[in-house]
Amino acid sequence: MNVSIFGLGYVGCVTAGCLTDGGHTVYGVEINPQKVEQVQKGTPPVDEPGLADLFGEAAADGRLRATTDAGEATANTDISFVSVGTPLDETGKLSTTGLYNVMDSMVPAIEDKNEHTVVVRSTVPAGTTRKLRSYLNDQLDEATANFVVNPEFLREGSALSDFYDPPYVVIGEFDGDDASAVHELYDAFEIDASTEVVGPELAESVKTVNNAFHALKICFANEVSSIAAAEGIDGKQLMGLVAADRKLNVSPTYLEPGFAFGGSCLPKDSRSIATLGSEIPAGTPLLGSITDSNDSHLERIAAAVNGLPGERVGIAGVSFKSGTDDMRNSPGLRLAGLLAETPLLYSRSISPTDAVGSNRDYMEKVFPDIESFLVNDPEEFLDRVDKVVFTNTREYDEFVPGIEGKSVCDPVGTMAEHASEIERYERAIW
DSSP states (O other), X not given: OEEXXXXXXXXXXXXXXXXXXXXXXXXXXXXXHHHHHHHHTTOOSSOOTTHHHHXXXXXXXXXXXXXXXXXXXXXXXXXXXEOOOOOBOTTSSBOOHHHHHHHHHHHHHHHHHSEEEEEEOSOOOTTHHHHHHHHHHHHOSSOEEEEEEOOOOOOTTSHHHHHHSOSOEEEEEOTTOOOHHHHHHHHTTTOSSOEEEEOHHHXXXXXXXXXXXXXHHHHHHHHHHHHHHHTTOOHHHHHHHHHTOTTTTSSSTTOSOOSOOOSSSHHHHHHHHHHHHHTSTTOOHHHHTHHHHHXXXXXXXXXXXXXXXXXXXXXXXXXXSTTOOOOTTOHHHHHHHHSXXXXXXXOSSXXXXXXXXXXXXXXXXXXXXGGGTEEOOHHHHHHHOSEEEEOSOOOOGGGGGGOTTSEEEOTTOTTGGGGGGSSEEEOSOO
């Protein structure tokens, strides 16, 4: 397949080298003539292990070319990858000016060809490719441009192995656009990874979120190690033990969006480690912000509940998570305190009079008159409320017959399969 790549920076060069290695012919497009000259000679303008060999072989065989002429490259290729830079602008947002310039440069050639596939590989904000798609197609009379989002997950220093052995291949498709060229291109590599076909906005978002998560992990490890060092503990050994837990720590566990955390452990230990961090030089701002973030999430849900039609609110979920009667630091009870009026509470089995020890102490501290607002009968509960918020993942099948006419805030997805039957269904965060 003949492929053009707009932007011969790091991503563009690695993509070009790997595609030529797969037997494709690549036209690199660059506004910098020095880069064009280097590529024409078979020399990559970026330093990456193994890339010089790929460039040298491809250039010698005539499978790698470079030009400043966007029209020439578009005319001679079946598919164009756009990997131009998207630097931060003065507002802190990613600049997409370069991508629009690429769209303008393609118009005459696509018009002559009647059809072309454009693949956005640059890191862009969600919704960018949809706008680019409209922008380019509005300038075409008879021709059609099919758009695809294909984010990259390349790390400098290991980019070639990352291309051939990625965590997954993400292809963001638009309804009605032909994405077969991208699938054919990757099929030729026989990559041993899943291909995730998703909507374009989701495909655009995953790269930025992945990178933010990587940055978060780095900061977390560094802050934890700083605290450990102050206590005379080897931070590498500590984080090695944390990472060895593949069930809870290095796993999908706790990475599903939902309600705030609570209970006797997470709030206490988050505050404890934040306090330790505040006592060392420079502090640990990431660890110190965990409980603040959790508090903000509760406020976010409260705003969503208050924005739903209806007056009386009902909260389904009194314990801090499903499968327990533990009400200590229950986010459901904390949410109750953020609402304009005291809500009705629902639980199948919890009885405040049966609570003992610290569980009872917490309940009496934050909700001393809980018995006046707690209902165990589902029909009575639904009869007395206008809107319901679900705060844990327990199944509430007993609500299905009577919840259709209510407003529902469901950040945990308890009623997701019945969403179409509910008069006003709000996920709030997903």
